[in-house]
Amino acid sequence: MSTFKEICFTPAEFSSLAKIEKSFIPALEEGGILKTIKRRVGNVDRKMIPLVEAQNYFRHLREVVESGRHGDQIVAALEAKEARLAAIADGTGATAAGPAFSAETPIEVIAAATGFVPLAPMHKVQMFYNVKGGTGKSTLTAQYVMRAAMMGYRVLALDLDGQGHLTVNLDILDAHERPTIYDVLINDLPIADSIMNVAPCLDLIPANLGLCNIEIPLNNKTRREYRLSEAIRKIADQYDIIVSDTNPAASILNGSMLVAASKVNVVCATNPLSFHGMSLVMATIEEMEKEFDRSLNVTIVPNLYDNREVISQEVLGELRSQFPDHCTRSVMNRSADINEATKRRTTVFDVNSRGMGATDVNALTEELLFS
Ligand SMILES: Nc1ncnc2c1ncn2[C@@H]1O[C@H](COP(=O)(O)OP(=O)(O)OP(=O)(O)O)[C@@H](O)[C@H]1O
Numbered sequence: 001m002s003t004f005k006e007i008c009f010t011p012a013e014f015s016s017l018a019k020i021e022k023s024f025i026p027a028l029e030e031g032g033i034l035k036t037i038k039r040r041v042g043n044v045d046r047k048m049i050p051l052v053e054a055q056n057y058f059r060h061l062r063e064v065v066e067s068g069r070h071g072d073q074i075v076a077a078l079e080a081k082e083a084r085l086a087a088i089a090d091g092t093g094a095t096a097a098g099p100a101f102s103a104e105t106p107i108e109v110i111a112a113a114t115g116f117v118p119l120a121p122m123h124k125v126q127m128f129y130n131v132k133g134g135t136g137k138s139t140l141t142a143q144y145v146m147r148a149a150m151m152g153y154r155v156l157a158l159d160l161d162g163q164g165h166l167t168v169n170l171d172i173l174d175a176h177e178r179p180t181i182y183d184v185l186i187n188d189l190p191i192a193d194s195i196m197n198v199a200p201c202l203d204l205i206p207a208n209l210g211l212c213n214i215e216i217p218l219n220n221k222t223r224r225e226y227r228l229s230e231a232i233r234k235i236a237d238q239y240d241i242i243v244s245d246t247n248p249a250a251s252i253l254n255g256s257m258l259v260a261a262s263k264v265n266v267v268c269a270t271n272p273l274s275f276h277g278m279s280l281v282m283a284t285i286e287e288m289e290k291e292f293d294r295s296l297n298v299t300i301v302p303n304l305y306d307n308r309e310v311i312s313q314e315v316l317g318e319l320r321s322q323f324p325d326h327c328t329r330s331v332m333n334r335s336a337d338i339n340e341a342t343k344r345r346t347t348v349f350d351v352n353s354r355g356m357g358a359t360d361v362n363a364l365t366e367e368l369l370f371s
């Protein structure tokens with residue numbers, strides 16, 4: 001059993017993350033683009049890819065694409081890929097567009113053109129939100145930030161709930177001794193001093209019970225709703241994405257995050273009471289947008305879905321018909337693996353990389369990063 005920072009991927013797991021053929025791995029190793037280690041499992045040495053090497057690989061591909069190096073080759077390869085997909089779609093056959101790569105095409109170009117490249121997220125500052133409790137906000141925030149960090153994004157997770165569940169989900173158990181966003185917003189602690197490292201590419205501003213007392217002192221501060229966005233702005237350059245978990249209330253702290261964020265991921269459990277609360281949640285967000293002259297990208301993430309339950313199916317149908325422009329395509333099924341990951345304070349990928357929970361988290365992460 002490992003924690004997130006110790007996670008190592010098998011070649012099969014890595015190739016599924018990177019969306020490349022497993023047979024590419026030796027060529028990537030030869031080209032110095034991917035480093036693997038040997039780890040003893042039972043009596044055999046198995047090839048593994050540690051977290052930090054997976055991150056280096058993804059960062060390298062991003063750099064290759066963003067720098068424009070091999071630009072023409074990548075564009076040509078992407079065009080060939082599109083043409084092949086179109087040929088499959090219109091029934092003219094998968095080989096109609098011809099071979100995409102020559103023997104001279106560098107392996108990094110093939111990987112960048114065919115596999116997953118973690119380009120800049122569409123929205124840098126995001127929050128998971130719902131005034132209703134227990135819908136899965138902390139669970140999905142934790143899984144999302146770990147999944148994004150696996151792809152080499154520099155991630156800051158921000159725990160805005162005094163229950164500290166995001167903090168615990170990221171395996172930090174001594175948060176009572178650490179500064180929180182309370183110290184930043186109320187005691188003028190520089191925000192950089194409240195940040196701790198959790199794992200490669202993953203930092204956290206933790207929370208503890210003391211954060212439950214923030215509402216009255218925050219209410220008394222000038223420019224109270226702007227203090228959080230001003231603090232976040234100071235460290236935003238150091239991260240690709242900043243994601244907060246919030247407390248289940250219409251609090252000033254949550255309001256401050258609605259001012260700081262550009263994307264709000266509302267987690268709605270697929271049960272009748274959670275659905276009932278959605279109109280209020282959406283109205284609250286709209287009010288905040290008007291009051292602070294903001295335009296937020298609002299996404300509804302259906303969670304805890306069980307396709308064996310008629311009520312789950314009905315609520316999902318209602319959500320999609322009432323909020324057609326907001327619901328994610330991804331639906332988060334109720335998953336024993338996700339619960340196990342919460343218990344073990346790690347990523348669901350570490351529990352069962354091929355299970356439904358990991359598949360759902362992968363799909364949701366890509367959707368929330370790029371739309
Ligand atoms: N997709 C899922 N599959 C299985 N269990 C889940 C899933 N999502 C959340 N859970 C479980 O549901 C419970 C509540 O989740 P969580 O604590 O994340 O909710 P929350 O919205 O953050 O609650 P609060 O409002 O109290 O902060 C947890 O036990 C968590 O493990």
Ligand SMILES: [Mg+2]
Pocket residue numbers: 137138139161163165166245246
């Ligand atoms: Mg929570």
